[in-house]
Amino acid sequence: MLENLDVDYDGLIPNNVGLNQDARVRRALETWHPGYIDWWKDMGPEGFQDSLVYLRTAVGVDPEGWAKFGFVKMPDYKWGILLAPKVEGRTIPFGHHKGEPAWQDVPGEYRAMLRRLLVIQGDTEPASVEQQRHLGATAPSLYDMRNLFQVNVEEGRHLWAMVYLLQKYFGKDGREEAEELLRRRSGHQDTPRMLGAFNEATPDWLSFFMFTHFTDRDGKMQLAALAQSGFDPLSRTCRFMLTEEAHHMFVGESGVGRIIERTCQAMREAGIGDPTDSERVRALGVIDLPTVQKKINLHFSLTLDLFGNEISTNAANAFNAGLKGRYREDKLTDDHQLLTATYPVLRLRDGVIVREDVPALSALNMRLRDDYVDDCEGGITRWNKLIERNDCAFRLALPHVAFNRRIGEFTSVETDPEGRLLDAASWQARRDAFLPSADDNAYLGSLMRPVHAAGDFAPWIAPPKAGIDNKPGDYEYVKIEA
Ligand code: BYC
Ligand code: FE
Ligand code: FE
Secondary structure, eight states: OHHHHOOBOSSSSOBSSOGGGOHHHHHHHHHHHHHHHHHHHHHSOSSOTTSEEEEEEEOOOOSSSOEEEEEEEGGGOOOOBOOOOOOTTOBOOSSTTTTSBOBSSOOGGGHHHHHHHHHHHHHHHHHHHHHTTTGGGGOSSHHHHHHHHHHHHHHHHHHHHHHHHHHHHSHHHHHHHHHHHHHOOTTOSSSOOSSGGGGSOOOSHHHHHHIIIIIHHHHHHHHHHHTTOSBHHHHHHHHHHHHHHHHHHHHHHHHHHHHHHHHHHHHHHHTOOOTTOHHHHHHTTSOOHHHHHHHHHHHHHHHHGGGOOSSOHHHHHHHHTTSSOOTTGGGOOSOSSOSSOEEEEEEEETTEEEEEEEEGGGGHHHHHHHHHHHHHHHHHHHHHHHHHHTTOOOOOOOOOTTTTOSSSTTTTOEEOTTOOEEOHHHHHHHHHHHSOOHHHHHHHHHHOOOOOSTTOOOTTSOOOSSOGGGOOTTOOOEESOO
């Protein structure tokens, strides 16, 4: 147990997987490293590569004190390979092989399925860095700029985590996949990233906060499902990744919260009682709450697509194989095989949305998505409390799961955010009331002006409650001219 907590921090690649004793994998990773750095310089944060950034670096896997903070130039960040400690005697928690010893090596019959899961997971990590690469230029404060870069370097580390598994357990195929992960590009016409939401633009900071709130939360759910895996190295990898994920969602939730707070405050000061009077609110230079709602509608619906089809044989196969479990599988008290269970799914039947019980095995994507929606509801409740505390007569809400979907049951229809079906003409007529319009985006764009003085914040966002690592409010988190 103890050796798992020891991190070798001396070499090129900090790790707790004994890379020094594993010449083959170390060589493969060291060969991959220059390509990764080239990718980071080309596709990672634009500008600021020579700036000193106050970043946390993972230096251990002990839940207390796993990270240390310090100034680093991003290309010199120590992207390490860290697995949560091995649990002695762990068994496969679900599926056909439930109760058998957890696999320490790739089960031959599931090799292709496992590789695909690792590649899809790996692909999202650099994709998000690419999507966010222009945001440094318009950071509303040094605090926010630092948080952006923190998220970016950790998504980079998540790519390393998947590349390690590919190179260690999949030999030549794994090395080829690792190269491909550096070759695909978010939004590229010919070589796009694999999943829809990761090819969308993140044009402004409200989008960034929504992305880290909603889409990083898909990351949390998927990693939690993979952390249950009977393939032990994947389980241990994902368990440690989840430690980092919490901060990404904090950045999103608190970022949106600070925008809401600033808007309410400006409205109060100006004596504006109607939060839907967007014109007057915008004249104050803050983000009107209806625009926040539209961004919620967009990012929530795009992220729901990442759960795949409601009814999925891929998901059933991955569960039966013991590779991908349910959210908190270890806390659930059923047979963990789902031999006879059913699960309710919303489906489109003759133009009507109905609830239907289907075999639970086939509905695992739906189930994970439901757990995700619950988690998102918590965020909405907290934002609404903030609005209420500010005496503002406005409430945010998640749109219906059928709204604006491109994957699954509702691909072929359009609905309003309450889930009422709309014909094509009504959708066209009302689209801009539901989703950010060109005007909304242009307004947000007009607010995106960088603020570089330590302790200052753009006028559309409130300062955070506390600094990172207990630093004071005027801390210089990024030394731009290092
Ligand atoms: N876009 O049986 P189905 C994160 C494809 S986020 C495009 O419904 P399955 C992060 C699917 O590939 C977490 N294609 O789907 C967040 C399949 O194609 P093939 C990322 C899609 O396989 C922020 C076909 O449709 N991790 O970490 O059950 C920042 C039928 O598929 C999409 C994972 O996703 C889509 N949205 O479920 C940084 C975990 N959806 O095979 C990072 C690993 C489906 O027929 N991935 N398709 O050609 C998985 O577990 C599953 O692959 C999915 C899809 C949940 C994604
Ligand atoms: Fe990640
Ligand atoms: Fe993340």
